């Protein structure tokens with residue numbers, strides 16, 4: 170592939186909290202003679218055509234006057250969209266990847282099956298040396314409600330279906346997926362919750378979905394089984410009200426919670442959630458972007474775009490995802 174005037178076409182990496190040097194190495198291998206630079210390198214910002222970002226600093230977009238696309242390492246772009254200097258006239262491409270979907274599904278399946286099999290209850294019994302045979306229901310008798318029926322929600326639904334769970338979903342627009350009862354929009358939210366035993370959150374964080382995992386939501390869930398309803402949040406901490414989760418876990422409105430994301434990350438040491446036995450905490454590791462597949466995905470997008478093809482998986486700024 171020939172890039173006209175290569176010196177004026179560059180990819181800039183601006184990644185925080187991940188191994189940027191390694192990503193740069195892999196991008197250089199994949200892109201050949203297409204220049205790849207990092208923040209500290211000597212380059213003219215006007216030469217940057219693509220910026221690949223994760224947790225960008227306030228000056229990330231300064232001087233990038235010839236930017237053609239913002240490439241997001243994250244599948245979720247909520248933080249990026251809140252960046253005060255994000256150029257709103259430049260398209261943003263988010264990460265969509267089989268490896269990422271598989272990892273998120275692994276997380277969701279692990280948590281759903283753990284709660285379905287009453288793990289919280291048996292762990293407490295084990296600690297108390299108590300032998301009480303309480304039979305978990307069949308998978309088909311447990312209704313898993315997935316909020317967010319996009320790339321990740323649909324992937325998780327397929328795997329949970331194969332395990333025999335009864336499934337329902339909630340999205341912004343109606344979604345028709347075989348074997349999944351679909352609900353859409355605010356008007357159907359309560360009906361969706363009313364039949365859900367185990368609630369899985371895979372929504373993007375937008376002004377509409379902020380704080381959606383709150384006490385009122387929990388009190389509308391269905392599960393009457395030992396322990397009560399369960400929530401699993403693999404999406405964003407901004408979706409949840411942690412004070413409400415702690416209260417609901419303590420008063421029995423919720424039976425258990427699996428949380429991968431938090432209002433403040435890292436979760437502060439003084440958070441009450443750490444000490445609640447039926448709260449299962451993981452440090453935002455449900456689905457970490459893979460360097461190999463990430464470089465392959467974004468290199469393909471960059472090369473195609475340089476060759477005149479349209480960008481794919483472009484974020485809709487008006488929807489916020």
Ligand code: NDP
Pocket residue numbers: 244245246269273316317318319320321322339340341342343344354371372373374375377378403404405429430453454455456457490
């Ligand atoms: P998608 O954009 O593919 O899917 C979003 C889904 O949410 C769509 O079904 C959409 O509805 C629905 N939705 C959006 N807004 C609303 C609303 N107001 N009411 C009801 N439904 C709504 O996203 P992905 O599946 O790729 O990713 C989901 C999120 O997962 C990401 O935004 C990110 O925050 C999180 N994530 C977390 C990771 C982790 O490690 N913890 C890793 C990767 C992602 P519609 O179908 O009508 O458009």
Ligand code: OXD
Pocket residue numbers: 242243244245246456457458
């Ligand atoms: C993502 C994440 O959005 O890792 O990809 O949270």
